[in-house]
Amino acid sequence: MQDNEKRFPQIKPLMNSSEAYYESSRCLFCYNAPCTIACPTSIDIPLFIRQINNGNLTGAGKTIYDSNYLGNTCAKVCPTEVLCEGACVFTKVNIKALAIGRLQNFATNNAILTKQKYFEIPNPNGKSVAIIGAGPAGISCACELRKAGYQVDIFEAKSNPSGLALHGVAPYKITNREALMEVEYLREQFGFNIIYNTRIANIEDVQKLETKYDAVFLGIGLGNSAEIKINGEDKPECIGATEFIEQIKMNPSEEPIARKVIVLGGGNTAMDAASECARLGAEKVIVAYRRSEKEMKAYYFEYDLAKVTGVTGMFNIAPIEIVGGNNVEGVKFIRTEHVDGKLRNIQGSEFVLDCDLVIKATGQMKQKSLIANISGITMDETGRILVNETSGQTSNPKYFAGGDAVNGGAEVVNATAEGKIAGIGIHLFLSR
Template sequence: MASGGLKQGIAPGRLDAGQYAANFADLHPPLDRHEAYVEADRCYFCYDAPCMNACPTTIDIPLFIREIATGNPLGAAETIFEQNILGGMCARVCPTEQLCEEACVREEAEGKPVKIGMLQRYATDIAMRDNVQFFERPEPTGKSVAVVGAGPAGLAAAHRLATKGHSVVIFDARPKAGGLNEYGIASYKSTDGFAQAEVDYVTAIGGIEIVHGQVLGQDMTLPRLQETYDAVFLGIGLGGVNALRAQNESAQGVANAVDFIAELRQSSDLAALPVGRRVVVIGGGMTAVDAAVQSKLLGAEEVTMVYRRGKEHMGASAFEQDLAAAKGVTIRHWMAPRRVLADGAGVTGIELAYTHLVDGNLLETGETVILMADQVFKAIGQTLATDGDGAERAGGKIMVDAEGRTSLPGVWAGGDCATGGDDLTVTAVAEGRDAAESMHRFLMGGSNG
């Protein structure tokens, strides 16, 4: 219930003060010891481990679950971190229902998989809480590496390089490290400053320096980095936002969903964040769901997600779609934005065209509808923000080979900015880790060809 009654337009303080904390509490409270033991006991410890094959970082899932079951959560954490140093965050944000848990034999047999993500969080939380370090930096090799971007790919690459004895400097544009883990996910998925705690945990190995406020192409150039360092890793993410391609999309009240999520993530007073009474989110991916659900949690009365294709085509997982619906978000399919309606005070609505597929092509039917709105969020994908690095592109991303090597000598890339990924945190971690192994071979006398 809004503390100030009905508030038109975009306004803060739509809820009673105490409701914000409840709305943005941890989406999945952690397992306690007994719950973890009971859940671990459900694992069949499969020899061929389909869950492990489904994990982009190939964590030995049966092993770490057995370690939990035998009272050794720190051993489980070590097993996880050996493959995925950001295993704590991945346990929170991975679409496990589409990855390891979907492949779980329990899922196949009875429709109820082992809660692999929750067990992973149980083990990694204990290790991080007690600051148990499983890696030591060896004698320095004398080699230095520049990592551009302190997101999941960059942090994973930096940590793996540090375990080899190389010195790493991470350059990041933002005032905090973490990338999308810090700025780009819903607050209820990662609470209590976990993203920064994880950065501290990762960099505790030593040999990693983070320099903030550095934008590639402005404060530094790739040729200069190539001259200064023995190798370079690009984990710059996707900083640009696709246009709606709708009339009047620059009207006051139209914003990028990623900016809204970042502002919310960094806010110290959720009651001060303005949100519309009627909100429309354009898009069908995870970002769209995060923006829509959090708009509702901030007190928006009506929130509608609009997607140009069908439910089965949405980038958001079935769990995320169900979460949105459970929080009161309406999801409408087969609609594409045509025109933003606005007056002198800002957005008043949005005109949408109905769409359908004809011979595999998405076309408008000729019918339109207007949804009333005072706030519109764009969540229709992101693009590479820089074009001055000189690396070969494909599909709007930096082209890389199977080892993460770009077309430039001594330069690797991974994460959302590079080809071949699926825009998941866990995939970015795998790509950063594997690129670091390739970089290590190069630095120790191998080739980049």
């Protein structure tokens, strides 16, 4: 098996203590700090940076975990450039923002390695909660509930925890080891149970949980990559980005990557998949997006990162067919343009780009079938579970939800925040 930690050097490596000292020295300790306001989990960032600077590294870890149970994972995978670091006041005078993510990683990595026990777990309160999905939302919700004395069992379809933080985040952002070690650290500290290889797939499974547990949290995330519904999509070298990244991360192969790769889509997952192909040695990697460069959903820095690794972006081209015989030989595109604010194909502009691998990064499907089976849970028209934002409660009072299944696919930090809110919501609901 290939060693991913060597194949994919971390773009935000762990700081050493000198770096952390000098970097933390730069923090202004802003009042009502914009970085904290920008953080979905409201970490008191100036406080933990000051604690690092003043030699209270374990205290810094406590400050972070008080707000965010996946402090280390978020430190590594958060798009800090558009959250805390993007809000740093230094950027207004063209001074480099504090490396908040890396400082946070410095503190939480220490907490994990030294097995800091920051939370007292009370005696069992006699109630229990089932959590479906051991991703960031589920783990965060579990920690919050354990802190209030609930028994918590997490049912996970896969054989590992951490959801997309393990299976879906680009390997140069976080190593598998890091993603797993934080969940293990939390499990040891909080004492929740994770039941692996157990997919809650049908209404019978759900009813069992509903009977046995006092509440159920749905942290089920999203499903497989969405289809684009064009001819030739079923060829073996036309695969979904989520599945592609999971393959690279969980079953790294000795086989060389395809020579020419076309990634369809303009989001962050497209950039990740493209970057990974380039880093794995593909000669040519094209990100093809049907709209303009400006309209891409990917963060500018993710596109920059992809370009630096050798990825080319092509815009205003829409795929209309995957061409080839038994195997992929290319993608037929048609050029697009905006007319009266609407995207329109330009007739007669079709052309074919050769490739031997197509990666579809046009979103993930919703897990509608499971939810549709639970009576009383309302979804919006796109299949997102509707919840009360302040409690995570669904329209069926016994069910709570958070993470991608609710927000439609956001960051790990959003799932973490929503899991915690739901944990508090469940506790309020059950202690009424």
